[in-house]
Amino acid sequence: PEGLKEKVLNTYRKTKEIGQEDPRRVIHALKVGLTLTLVSLFYYYQPLFDNFGLSAMWAVMTVGVVFEYSVGATLGKGLNRALATLVAGALGVGTHYLAELSGQTIEPILLSFFVFSQAAIVTFMRFFPKIKERYDYGLLIFILTFALISVSGFREDEVIEMAHKRLSTIFIGGSACVVISIFVCPVWAGEELHSLISLNLEDLANFLQAFEELYFRTSKEGDCKDDRTALLEGYKTVLNSKSTEDSLANFARWEPGHGRFKFRHPWDKYLKVGTLTRQCAYRMEALNAQLNSNLQASPEIKRIIQEACSAMSLESAKALRQLGVAMSTMKKPYFANIHISNSKSASESLNSLLKSSLWKETDLLSVLPAATVASLLSDIVACTEEIADAV
Amino acid sequence: PEGLKEKVLNTYRKTKEIGQEDPRRVIHALKVGLTLTLVSLFYYYQPLFDNFGLSAMWAVMTVGVVFEYSVGATLGKGLNRALATLVAGALGVGTHYLAELSGQTIEPILLSFFVFSQAAIVTFMRFFPKIKERYDYGLLIFILTFALISVSGFREDEVIEMAHKRLSTIFIGGSACVVISIFVCPVWAGEELHSLISLNLEDLANFLQAFEELYFRTSKEGDCKDDRTALLEGYKTVLNSKSTEDSLANFARWEPGHGRFKFRHPWDKYLKVGTLTRQCAYRMEALNAQLNSNLQASPEIKRIIQEACSAMSLESAKALRQLGVAMSTMKKPYFANIHISNSKSASESLNSLLKSSLWKETDLLSVLPAATVASLLSDIVACTEEIADAV
Numbered sequence: 001p002e003g004l005k006e007k008v009l010n011t012y013r014k015t016k017e018i019g020q021e022d023p024r025r026v027i028h029a030l031k032v033g034l035t036l037t038l039v040s041l042f043y044y045y046q047p048l049f050d051n052f053g054l055s056a057m058w059a060v061m062t063v064g065v066v067f068e069y070s071v072g073a074t075l076g077k078g079l080n081r082a083l084a085t086l087v088a089g090a091l092g093v094g095t096h097y098l099a100e101l102s103g104q105t106i107e108p109i110l111l112s113f114f115v116f117s118q119a120a121i122v123t124f125m126r127f128f129p130k131i132k133e134r135y136d137y138g139l140l141i142f143i144l145t146f147a148l149i150s151v152s153g154f155r156e157d158e159v160i161e162m163a164h165k166r167l168s169t170i171f172i173g174g175s176a177c178v179v180i181s182i183f184v185c186p187v188w189a190g191e192e193l194h195s196l197i198s199l200n201l202e203d204l205a206n207f208l209q210a211f212e213e214l215y216f217r218t219s220k221e222g223d224c225k226d227d228r229t230a231l232l233e234g235y236k237t238v239l240n241s242k243s244t245e246d247s248l249a250n251f252a253r254w255e256p257g258h259g260r261f262k263f264r265h266p267w268d269k270y271l272k273v274g275t276l277t278r279q280c281a282y283r284m285e286a287l288n289a290q291l292n293s294n295l296q297a298s299p300e301i302k303r304i305i306q307e308a309c310s311a312m313s314l315e316s317a318k319a320l321r322q323l324g325v326a327m328s329t330m331k332k333p334y335f336a337n338i339h340i341s342n343s344k345s346a347s348e349s350l351n352s353l354l355k356s357s358l359w360k361e362t363d364l365l366s367v368l369p370a371a372t373v374a375s376l377l378s379d380i381v382a383c384t385e386e387i388a389d390a391v
Numbered sequence: 392p393e394g395l396k397e398k399v400l401n402t403y404r405k406t407k408e409i410g411q412e413d414p415r416r417v418i419h420a421l422k423v424g425l426t427l428t429l430v431s432l433f434y435y436y437q438p439l440f441d442n443f444g445l446s447a448m449w450a451v452m453t454v455g456v457v458f459e460y461s462v463g464a465t466l467g468k469g470l471n472r473a474l475a476t477l478v479a480g481a482l483g484v485g486t487h488y489l490a491e492l493s494g495q496t497i498e499p500i501l502l503s504f505f506v507f508s509q510a511a512i513v514t515f516m517r518f519f520p521k522i523k524e525r526y527d528y529g530l531l532i533f534i535l536t537f538a539l540i541s542v543s544g545f546r547e548d549e550v551i552e553m554a555h556k557r558l559s560t561i562f563i564g565g566s567a568c569v570v571i572s573i574f575v576c577p578v579w580a581g582e583e584l585h586s587l588i589s590l591n592l593e594d595l596a597n598f599l600q601a602f603e604e605l606y607f608r609t610s611k612e613g614d615c616k617d618d619r620t621a622l623l624e625g626y627k628t629v630l631n632s633k634s635t636e637d638s639l640a641n642f643a644r645w646e647p648g649h650g651r652f653k654f655r656h657p658w659d660k661y662l663k664v665g666t667l668t669r670q671c672a673y674r675m676e677a678l679n680a681q682l683n684s685n686l687q688a689s690p691e692i693k694r695i696i697q698e699a700c701s702a703m704s705l706e707s708a709k710a711l712r713q714l715g716v717a718m719s720t721m722k723k724p725y726f727a728n729i730h731i732s733n734s735k736s737a738s739e740s741l742n743s744l745l746k747s748s749l750w751k752e753t754d755l756l757s758v759l760p761a762a763t764v765a766s767l768l769s770d771i772v773a774c775t776e777e778i779a780d781a782v
Contacts, residue, residue, distance in 0.1 A: 054546075127416045
């Protein structure tokens with residue numbers, strides 16, 4: 001019983017953690033429950049049930065399958081499902097009548113042939129990357145509905161009524177999902193993407209700051225190192241953010257205008273900024289390796305390049321932070337340009353420092369790590385500038 | 392009509408291209424068609440239809456939804472669906488009897504309450520990362536089935552029979568999918584992961600080779616440059632391969648033993664190699680930036696470091712290629728170790744070269760790009776060694 005108690009407590013803690021991390025998750029769960037309960041009213045309320053009968057279950061099914069976390073995903077799935085049902089239903093009814101004309105013996109053969117070929121063709125279509133991206137779910141529903149309607153027709157005579165009921169119940173279920181997901185505490189995929197991108201920029205800025213402190217001021221204060229390392233790790237989530245960004249942008253395209261975003265907001269631009277941010281993060285990965293490498297520049301050498309390098313990383317960090325703020329408030333980043341030109345001039349002074357004759361006495365191997373750091377930092381400065389252009 | 396003809400031709404070309412890229416896609420499409428047709432026999436064959444009646448549509452639905460490209464994904468979805476239907480069906484029937492005891496007026500209220508709370512709780516559970524990874528689909532089906540069975544019970548008296556029919560048709564549809572996907576030209580997710588990882592290693596090796604040629608032998612032969620650039624770009628797909636690898640490993644865990652892979656093959660190790668490969672690719676991204684940067688080392692300086700750097704990149708490339716081959720044949724990479732120690736000794740001779748006094752006359756700025764290249768290359772050598780340890 002001790003072990004069990006432990007497990008229950010652990011689960012409780014985990015649950016609380018996930019709920020607190022993003023309280024909208026709890027709300028989402030309640031929304032799904034609410035919609036499902038609303039739709040199941042079809043079964044309890046006599047006049048509604050008289051209309052639809054057992055087809056009401058399609059409404060329940062639709063709610064369960066279509067309701068997703070963000071508005072965009074819900075809308076996309078709902079529209080896909082409704083459209084696919086409409087088209088496939090119509091084609092299915094047509095096929096049914098066509099097959100019926102051919103007589104009792106050939107009918108099943110013809111039907112099987114149609115079902116086989118539509119399933120094969122549509123399944124193959126799902127491999128087209130562009131179609132897969134937006135209409136994957138719709139094609140799946142197309143296969144299902146076509147098979148259901150045309151094959152059921154063999155047994156039931158009221159095919160049209162069946163198709164009609166399926167369509168209208170799916171429509172009801174789908175619109176219930178869409179309405180509730182839009183009007184009750186909506187979670188917009190566009191807004192998520194928007195804040196994700198600016199948070200990523202913020203993460204990179206944190207990294208640069210933490211890197212500057214750790215690289216040039218290691219020995220001074222060792223106590224707050226843990227804190228720094230946390231900031232240092234932030235960029236790692238940026239490295240693998242591509243798939244999240246892509247799917248959010250894909251959902252966001254389905255969303256109607258809301259708040260600060262119009263319909264047809266240029267979501268592609270966000271992806272562009274995201275790609276540049278990742279490129280910057282790749283450089284940081286290389287920088288981070290320098291921080292942990294066992295080949296370190298001597299303190300004297302570090303001291304020589306410290307001023308310029310510190311300025312480069314801190315000013316780039318400020319610029320990135322400004323760009324992040326500008327992204328999230330959707331204003332022009334006035335201050336960012338100042339910081340960028342500061343970091344560029346620091347990079348130039350570093351260059352002239354390197355050209356100077358200070359170095360004749362030292363051997364190249366001991367300068368190498370510092371030189372790498374310097375060159376990666378100037379790469380980052382260049383990246384930052386590109387991001388600024390794209391914002 | 393000219394424009395239309397153009398479009399049709401384009402679509403035809405695209406289709407051919409996608410089919411030729413991976414002919415198994417065509418086979419997959421045919422397999423789905425075949426399974427769907429087989430399952431729809433339920434409707435045509437009288438004795439079968441007598442048994443299941445209209446519930447046969449669940450079998451059709453299951454085939455459409457469960458059949459995925461790889462065996463692992465199909466098995467995972469099928470098992471999830473079957474288990475979830477079983478558990479939720481049992482609970483739904485229980486709830487139905489419980490609610491029935493309470494009398495006609497309270498019954499709908501109780502049922503609604505149950506449906507609401509299970510939907511909310513299970514939806515929230517879907518946010519747990521570990522559960523989401525493997526049982527997401529099962530939880531979805533749980534919500535649906537529970538709602539369907541318990542709510543339909545309000546109208547139909549034969550709840551048990553309904554639940555039983557739903558379960559057995561889903562079972563039939565699911566096993567049809569699993570059998571066909573395993574025994575007709577199977578596509579194993581494990582095998583895909585296996586070859587993806589070794590292809591990625593190959594891509595990195597190609598990059599290093601192409602980099603060596605482009606960086607040190609630019610001016611000699613400009614004609615075959617296009618060919619090189621294609622090899623140079625290969626590493627870029629590696630950068631974002633994480634999500635593909637994760638999902639393949641996830642599917643592979645569902646698969647039974649096949650060919651060279653046992654059940655419980657250590658798929659996690661593949662992910663580890665994948666992560667190291669990506670880390671190596673990040674360094675290459677930085678190297679690639681050096682190749683295109685406008686601050687280039689002068690030809691004389693390049694010539695000095697050429698021997699050591701060429702050896703480093705070519706030997707690392709050979710080592711990576713050997714590791715890729717070793718991965719795909721599952722043998723110990725004997726030759727890789729030789730190449731790795733070669734590249735390490737090249738890296739050491741580069742170090743002593745840098746320590747030497749050859750450099751006094753040149754200013755540091757012009758050495759910087761070359762130094763960065765050298766240091767990144769030694770990072771890559773280190774990464775390669777780590778990969779070799781992990782393989």
